[in-house]
Amino acid sequence: MRPSDEPAAALRPAREFSYASGADCAPQPRWVAVETPIAFEFGGQPHAVMMASPIDLIDFAYGFALTEGIVDSVDDIRGVESEASAAGRTLKIALSGPGLSSHMARRRALVGRTSCGLCGVEDFAAMPKPARVKAAAAIAPSAIKAALIAFEAEQRLNALTRSVHGAAWCGRDGRVGAVREDVGRHNALDKVIGAMARARVDSADGFLLISSRCSLEMVAKAARFGAATLVSVSAPTALALDEAARLGITIVAVARADHGLVFDAPKSQDEAAA
Numbered sequence: 001m002r003p004s005d006e007p008a009a010a011l012r013p014a015r016e017f018s019y020a021s022g023a024d025c026a027p028q029p030r031w032v033a034v035e036t037p038i039a040f041e042f043g044g045q046p047h048a049v050m051m052a053s054p055i056d057l058i059d060f061a062y063g064f065a066l067t068e069g070i071v072d073s074v075d076d077i078r079g080v081e082s083e084a085s086a087a088g089r090t091l092k093i094a095l096s097g098p099g100l101s102s103h104m105a106r107r108r109a110l111v112g113r114t115s116c117g118l119c120g121v122e123d124f125a126a127m128p129k130p131a132r133v134k135a136a137a138a139i140a141p142s143a144i145k146a147a148l149i150a151f152e153a154e155q156r157l158n159a160l161t162r163s164v165h166g167a168a169w170c171g172r173d174g175r176v177g178a179v180r181e182d183v184g185r186h187n188a189l190d191k192v193i194g195a196m197a198r199a200r201v202d203s204a205d206g207f208l209l210i211s212s213r214c215s216l217e218m219v220a221k222a223a224r225f226g227a228a229t230l231v232s233v234s235a236p237t238a239l240a241l242d243e244a245a246r247l248g249i250t251i252v253a254v255a256r257a258d259h260g261l262v263f264d265a266p267k268s269q270d271e272a273a274a
Helices: 057-067 097-105 141-154 156-161 185-198 216-225 238-247 269-273
Strands: 009-014 028-033 036-042 045-052 077-084 089-095 165-171 176-182 206-210 229-232 250-253 261-263
Touching: 009 156, 028 156, 036 057, 045 057, 057 077, 057 089, 057 185, 057 216, 141 165, 141 176, 141 206, 141 229, 156 176, 165 185, 176 185, 185 206, 185 216, 206 216, 216 229, 216 238, 238 250, 238 261
Parallel strands: 036 089, 206 229, 229 250
Antiparallel strands: 009 028, 036 045, 077 089, 165 176, 165 206, 250 261
């Protein structure tokens, strides 16, 4: 675990259940995922409470701030403190002067859930509207295959609990640069984006890979980071594909080591003319 992290899995007794004989065997310890309330404070002001796995929280703070549009870059964040209490953990994010002013002008109240990406948005105007990403060369199928194989082996928390999501940043050669896991699929993506942003990784140098379905919010978060390709082990929604087309993001969905579905992003007028 990284500094300030807490255990992300805990042992609980469970009895094997059979439809023929019921649960008449002795209890055995079973690993289950830990879910913790994580409160976000920006400039000393409460902003959101998200249910999350209590690991990689500094990455979570950076990634959440970026993908929610609270800051435009990691340079707008002066520092992050993680504070534990009986209720959960609080991430205290200090913003630079311009970042704080921008945030205070668009504050919103939000109570997060592990499965929710638009909780707390008050009206349609407040829905995420990231800018179109910069065009990048297509990712080779061989790189996606290599990343998928490595990704499965790197999801150690899910191998233990079978109940968490994973997200990864992969290089153009398919090498997995970082993997983050969480009970919330949005949280896992925020964490890996935060890790890559802190490392100053160029978003044109690879692609994002997620274990969950590809929804509108996941596409919006990928766009905030600037990733031109998002690979999903599960299926996309129609709205996610529409948004990906608008943002210039290629979606590779239902991705397996031997096949997948590619939803190519249409070129912009400037790209088509080049």
